Structure formats: structure tokens, C-alpha cells
Amino acid sequence: MTMLSLRNIWQLCRKEITSLLRDRVLFIFMIYACTLMVYAQATGTSHDLVRASLGVVDEDRSALSQRIIDAFQPPRFQAPVMVAPQEVDRAMDHARYTFVLNIPPDFQADVLAGRGPEIQLLIDATAVMQAGIGGNYISSIVADEIGRFLRRDAAAGSDAVELKLRVAFNQTLESTWFTGAMALLQVLNMLAILLTGAALMREREHGTLEHLLVMPVRASEIMLAKIFANGGVILSMSLVSLFVVLQGLLGLRVAGSVLLFYAGTAIYLFFAAALGIFLATLARTMAQFALLFMLVQMPMQLLSGAFTPLEAMPDWLQMAVQLLPTKHYVALTQAILSRGAGLDVVWPEFLAILAMGAAAFAFSLIRFRDFLSQQQ
Known part of the structure; x- marks a missing residue:
């Protein structure tokens, strides 16, 4: 490339x-997307159980049943409400409780006698995510309290096994750290496609594209300028989003190198901006262009692994998403920001994004040249 x-x-x-x-x-939309949109998605989409409503039918009235009831504490649960057996169906029909725990008569005596009694847990699964998480929480709490009660009793065996959990990378289990980082990735991808595509559409609508065609510039120079300019602005705004929103407001602890993360982000923005120009050449x-954007943006995000684990997808789809740069960018971001990975770990993702970005640029440049020739 010459001077x-x-x-x-x-x-x-x-x-x-x-x-x-x-x-x-x-x-203004770009500023909103990098600040309020990221914050709202991080705090509004929670994977934690918070203040779940719980009703309890205590037909045992024993020390063990009271111990189980007392174990449900804020912020995971609201204060348990005692419910009469004949009121359960009506309360569930009116959505008063998400969970109703029914402790049968003689429960403590049956536990001590080793007869294996059962506790019934009714769940309102209308909100399926909260229902699943809450059901696991309640099962764990009940089992833990029964185990502690038995270990206090002389009948408890001396060889009882206690499971010790060790949480890596996100010891406080803050779901906002994960959702906030993934929201930032979604915003960067959206802005890169929108801004570069809108820049080309704006040139056409304002009639300035003809001015470029009579200037001594090549198609590759026009395209690179749009990619570098819009990508640079987006990269600058993402710094504000990372340091002000994610770290400042949400308390995200970046485990790895910020410079390494932004190097990967710059490479990915090169791909996304080239894609935006390609979509703009297809739209009149x-x-x-907005319809094409939605057609491309949604599958890229849903199949990237940002919100749905890749392991939950069919095998053929897991193979297909390896061709999406978004998948590699999500893997790169999670490795650097959450696990503190270095270049020796994430270099395959860097290489994949770089190769796909170069291919997208070459393909978009061919289409862009044809587009300019049609405007002459």
C-alpha cells in the first residue's frame, strides 16, 4: 500500500x-447502546434466584420441619408463608407462590427410623428458568438440613461424606458479570454492522456517493476507510462500556489482559464492519438494510454460545457454528475476561477470526466494486 x-x-x-x-x-443511539443497553441487559436478565415466593404446608410440626423452614432466607427466598393443605390448589391457581413445600406427618420420625419419607414440592413452572433454578436450590437446602440433623443425632455414621465445592473464576457467582460481558459483545456486533452499513446507505441517500466515484480513490480505499473509521469509534465507545458500566457499575473483575481483549475485538470488528458493507450493497x-440486519444478527447471536451453551445444540449444529466468527469471539472474550487466559490459549480463536475476517473483506470488496460500477 503506497503513501x-x-x-x-x-x-x-x-x-x-x-x-x-x-x-x-x-x-446518541451508539452512546445509549454502549451504556444503558448493556447495563439494562446485565441487570434485567438475571440467572439467579431472587426473592422467590414460597408456601409451606407443615403437617409434621417437628424440630426437623422447623429447621427446614428456617433455612429459606433472603435474598434467595421471601419469608416462607404457612399454608393450609386445602388452600394449596387455590393459591397456586392465583400465582401466589412459585413454590409450595409439603412436609408430611411423622416426617422427622420416619427420617430417624430410616424409612425414607418423601417431601412434595409443587412448582409453578410458568417462569421456567426460575422454576428450574429454584427447584434445585430447594432440593439442596432440604437435603443439607436433613444431613445436618442426622449428623447431630447419635445414629449418624462416622464415615459420612461431605461434598466441598470450589468455584473457579467467578467465586461470588455474579450472573451480572456474565450477562454484562455478553451484552457488550452483542452491542459491538450490532453497532459494527449497523454503522458501516448505514454509512454506505447514507452516502447513497444524500447523493455523496457520486462525489466519491469521481475522486481518484479506489473501492478498497473507500471500504477500508469506512471500516477503520466506524470500527475505531465503536472500539472507543466499548472502552467506556467496559470501564464505566461493567467494571464501575457492575463490579466486573477482569481476570486477563484488557489489551489482549481489545486486540481480539479490533479483529472481530473488521469482520463485522465488512459484513455491514456487504449487506448495504444488497439493500436499496x-x-x-434493517430487515437484512435482523436476518443476520439474530442467528449470529443465538448460535454464538453467548447465552446458550454449544453443548446443548445438536451435533451437526455444533459443527456448523465453528464457521461463525461470533462463536470464536465469544470464546475468546470469556477466556480472557473471566479465566485470565493469555495468547498461548486463545491464539486459535484469534487466527480463526482473522482468517474469516479476511475472507469476508475480500468477498465484500468484490460485491462493493460491483455496487459502485452500478452507480456510475
Whole structure:
């Protein structure tokens, strides 16, 4: 690349940044997406059980049953409410309780006698995620309290086994750290496609694309300028999102190198911006571009592993998503930010994103040249 090409790209980058800053609506949306949108998604989509409503039918009235009831404490559960057996169905029908625990008569006596009594747990699974998490919590609490009660009793064996948990990387189990980081990735991908595509659509609608065609610049220089300018602005805004929103407001503890994370982000933005230009060459209006964006953005996010584990997908789909740069970017981000991985661990993801980004740029450049030739 010659000095003239670099000078052309620099001047076109300045034009792109100036045009973006003058578009107040788009600029305000970008600020909103990198701040309030990330924060709202991190705090509004919780994978934790918080203040779940619990009703208890205590037909035993024993020390063990009271011990189990007392174990349900905030912030996971609201204070347990005693319910009469004949009121359970009506209470569940009116959604008063998400969970109802029914402790049968003679429960403590049957436990001490080793007769294996059963406790019934009724769950309102309308909110399926909270129902599943809460059911596991309640089962664990009941089993733990029964185990402690038996170990206090002389009948407890001396060889009882106690399970010790050791949580790695996110010891406090803060779900907002995970959802916040994944929300940032979603916003970066969205902005990279939207801004570069909108920049090209804006050139066409304002009639300035014809001005570029008569200038002594090449298609590759125009495309690189749009990618570098918009990608640079997005990268700058992501710094604000990481340090102000994720670390400042949500308390995210970055385990790895921030510079390494942003190196991977810059490579991924190169791919996403090239994709945005490609979609803009297919659309004739901004409305068509928005529809194409939704058609591409949603599958990329849903299949990236950001919110759904790849292991939960069918085998053929797991193989197919290996061709998505978004999958590798999510893996790279989780490894660096959460597990403190270095380049020796994440270099395959870097290489995959770089190769896919180069292929996307080459393919988009061919389409972009055809697009410019049609405008002449």
C-alpha cells in the first residue's frame, strides 16, 4: 500500500467520523447502546434466584420441619408463608407462590427410623428458568438440613461424606458479570454492522456517493476507510462500556489482559464492519438494510454460545457454528475476561477470526466494486 493510498484512507476516515458525529440520532443511539443497553441487559436478565415466593404446608410440626423452614432466607427466598393443605390448589391457581413445600406427618420420625419419607414440592413452572433454578436450590437446602440433623443425632455414621465445592473464576457467582460481558459483545456486533452499513446507505441517500466515484480513490480505499473509521469509534465507545458500566457499575473483575481483549475485538470488528458493507450493497433502502440486519444478527447471536451453551445444540449444529466468527469471539472474550487466559490459549480463536475476517473483506470488496460500477 503506497503513501498516497494511506493518505486517501486517512482523509476518507476523517470524512466518515465527521459525518457520524453530525448524525445526532445515530450518535446518541451508539452512546445509549454502549451504556444503558448493556447495563439494562446485565441487570434485567438475571440467572439467579431472587426473592422467590414460597408456601409451606407443615403437617409434621417437628424440630426437623422447623429447621427446614428456617433455612429459606433472603435474598434467595421471601419469608416462607404457612399454608393450609386445602388452600394449596387455590393459591397456586392465583400465582401466589412459585413454590409450595409439603412436609408430611411423622416426617422427622420416619427420617430417624430410616424409612425414607418423601417431601412434595409443587412448582409453578410458568417462569421456567426460575422454576428450574429454584427447584434445585430447594432440593439442596432440604437435603443439607436433613444431613445436618442426622449428623447431630447419635445414629449418624462416622464415615459420612461431605461434598466441598470450589468455584473457579467467578467465586461470588455474579450472573451480572456474565450477562454484562455478553451484552457488550452483542452491542459491538450490532453497532459494527449497523454503522458501516448505514454509512454506505447514507452516502447513497444524500447523493455523496457520486462525489466519491469521481475522486481518484479506489473501492478498497473507500471500504477500508469506512471500516477503520466506524470500527475505531465503536472500539472507543466499548472502552467506556467496559470501564464505566461493567467494571464501575457492575463490579466486573477482569481476570486477563484488557489489551489482549481489545486486540481480539479490533479483529472481530473488521469482520463485522465488512459484513455491514456487504449487506448495504444488497439493500436499496434503509428499511431493507434493517430487515437484512435482523436476518443476520439474530442467528449470529443465538448460535454464538453467548447465552446458550454449544453443548446443548445438536451435533451437526455444533459443527456448523465453528464457521461463525461470533462463536470464536465469544470464546475468546470469556477466556480472557473471566479465566485470565493469555495468547498461548486463545491464539486459535484469534487466527480463526482473522482468517474469516479476511475472507469476508475480500468477498465484500468484490460485491462493493460491483455496487459502485452500478452507480456510475
